[in-house]
Amino acid sequence: NAGVTQTPKFRVLKTGQSMTLLCAQDMNHEYMYWYRQDPGMGLRLIHYSVGEGTTAKGEVPDGYNVSRLKKQNFLLGLESAAPSQTSVYFCASSSSGGEEPQHFGDGTRLSIL
């Protein structure tokens, strides 16, 4: 019973490098989300998707891009990593847009040196 799976779990990058975080869900959920969580702050929405082929900006989208080519996958890309993007990244999915709770992956810890 996988639920929401994130890869990788940990990564260290140098400033300017690029990478892609993968989120996969097996619950047939329409909605998927990427958040970042920093010490002393709540979860902040980066981007989200309301269905396959759709994406939209959240609260803190700058420096990130996303794609949802398949319903079960939601990719988060950092084109040119910056130290300010050091954070814990969580992916979540939900069956509906707001009436049902979100289910979270176990996170990706990303450090940018």
Place this chain on the structure above:
Amino acid sequence: RKEVEQDPGPFNVPEGATVAFNCTYSNSASQSFFWYRQDCRKEPKLLMSVYSSGNEDGRFTAQLNRASQYISLLIRDSKLSDSATYLCVVSLRYPGTYKYIFGTGTRLKVLA
């Protein structure tokens, strides 16, 4: 004013105690409400949804007060394993979608 506000705590309580947290929200159009728990360096996990009539799940009771715009979580007979951060989440309808607004969490420490 933050959209969702929680007392950061920590709440330090002895085992067996009853503890309650409140969470206030600013937008009266908020649709749905949830409590999550988050252990240190782990993902948020759904504890319970909060229904208008209030609901209970074992030792946990959640209440919603729309008039005063707050939700509450009551934990009875606290266990050491209840030590965690409790996140209040509110969903809000926007054109074409909903958004989930997270509080910054209330830390609970249950002491032996």
